[in-house]
Amino acid sequence: xxxxxxxxQSNWGGGETLLLSISRELEQAGHTIAWIVRGDCEVAExxxxxxxxxxxxxxxxxxxxxxxxAIKSVLDNWRPDVLLMNDSHAVVxxxxxxxxxxxxxxxxxxxxxxxxxxxxxxxxxxxxxxLICVSEAARSTxxxxxxxxxxxxxxxxxxxxxxxxxxxxxxxxxxxKLKPEELMLLAVGNLMEVKGHAELIEAVHLLNxxxxxxxxxxxxxxxxAALQSQIDRYQLNGQIELLGxxxxxxxxxxxxxxxxxPSHAEGLPLVIIESLMLGKPLIxxxxxxxxxxxxxxxxxxxxxxxxxxxxxxxxxxxPDNVPSLLEGLQLALAELPDLSVxxxxxxxxxxxxxxxxxxxxxxxARLTEFASQLVSDGY
Numbered sequence: 001x002x003x004x005x006x007x008x009q010s011n012w013g014g015g016e017t018l019l020l021s022i023s024r025e026l027e028q029a030g031h032t033i034a035w036i037v038r039g040d041c042e043v044a045e046x047x048x049x050x051x052x053x054x055x056x057x058x059x060x061x062x063x064x065x066x067x068x069x070a071i072k073s074v075l076d077n078w079r080p081d082v083l084l085m086n087d088s089h090a091v092v093x094x095x096x097x098x099x100x101x102x103x104x105x106x107x108x109x110x111x112x113x114x115x116x117x118x119x120x121x122x123x124x125x126x127x128x129x130x131l132i133c134v135s136e137a138a139r140s141t142x143x144x145x146x147x148x149x150x151x152x153x154x155x156x157x158x159x160x161x162x163x164x165x166x167x168x169x170x171x172x173x174x175x176x177k178l179k180p181e182e183l184m185l186l187a188v189g190n191l192m193e194v195k196g197h198a199e200l201i202e203a204v205h206l207l208n209x210x211x212x213x214x215x216x217x218x219x220x221x222x223x224x225a226a227l228q229s230q231i232d233r234y235q236l237n238g239q240i241e242l243l244g245x246x247x248x249x250x251x252x253x254x255x256x257x258x259x260x261x262p263s264h265a266e267g268l269p270l271v272i273i274e275s276l277m278l279g280k281p282l283i284x285x286x287x288x289x290x291x292x293x294x295x296x297x298x299x300x301x302x303x304x305x306x307x308x309x310x311x312x313x314x315x316x317x318x319p320d321n322v323p324s325l326l327e328g329l330q331l332a333l334a335e336l337p338d339l340s341v342x343x344x345x346x347x348x349x350x351x352x353x354x355x356x357x358x359x360x361x362x363x364x365a366r367l368t369e370f371a372s373q374l375v376s377d378g379y
Contacts, residue, residue: 095127118145135289191221
């Protein structure tokens with residue numbers, strides 16, 4: 001089959017990471033791939049670096065007639081079987097173009113990566129044939145927004161199982177100038193308020209660890225200056241470091257003693273998937289699709305109360321709640337670095353389940369099966 005992947009995003013994020021990994025899996029399975037991307041931006045450059053065909057680069061988010069007509073021409077000439085639309089602006093841009101193409105039009109599948117409210121159910125009903133949700137939590141948001149359940153399909157997001165690099169632990173610790181006795185805590189995510197980095201800095205400020213720790217936050221974004229100001233104000237420059245964008249997140253995760261993901265809202269965070277696949281101790285908030293990843297009851301968020309909840313393979317803390325995060329850090333650090341046998345067994349079980357359920361290969365296979373059925377049904 002021929003797949004055309006469309007994104008209007010300029011900055012790289014989890015949705016783009018998932019879509020790129022899916023495109024690689026589809027290519028390896030013998031399908032033909034082309035991209036429509038927003039021109040002159042980070043996403044366009046990273047897609048082009050992979051050597052994948054970029055059929056068109058839009059001049060912005062695709063709200064002008066010239067982009068619409070150009071994309072219609074691309075679809076008319078390239079004749080994809082399936083259009084994968086990564087975000088809401090891509091739905092408008094590519095969805096309208098697809099409705100104007102010569103018959104038969106491509107199957108239009110839109111993605112819902114987040115748990116943010118659906119702004120326009122009509123847009124998806126008119127311009128998409130189905131909505132792919134990366135988690136049950138994302139689907140619940142869509143249904144609450146007015147779309148019928150039968151219009152949606154849950155295909156869990158995922159990633160390629162990380163390659164274990166034997167020298168990564170030593171190399172990263174050396175690069176970050178970590179002393180042998182220091183524990184490495186890592187948070188990964190774009191620097192946005194919703195990711196909870198401010199609460200992490202606040203909790204570390206209040207923490208009184210029995211063993212020296214260093215905290216690293218990998219990611220870039222609009223909150224960089226504000227977070228650095230907070231670090232400066234608490235005089236934590238020797239303890240917390242903003243790493244900016246890193247292309248070696250896999251190596252950072254391998255080196256980390258503890259991964260902390262204090263997000264306020266999530267669809268299905270890839271960093272937690274990677275952490276679980278690597279068997280890393282984890283602190284997380286049970287928001288969005290996170291309970292699906294951790295195989296725990298979403299209602300357990302309420303059991304965290306003002307503190308933290310130990311579920312065996314992770315510690316759950318309440319979102320946007322510094323005392324809860326502080327307690328989670330205290331509980332985790334009391335066990336590190338020598339975890340109990342029961343803890344290691346729980347983490348290993350979570351690793352095996354994650355590799356089996358949340359891989360990009362499994363997503364691509366399910367996507368192909370779903371799209372093929374719809375195409376054969378005449379959508």
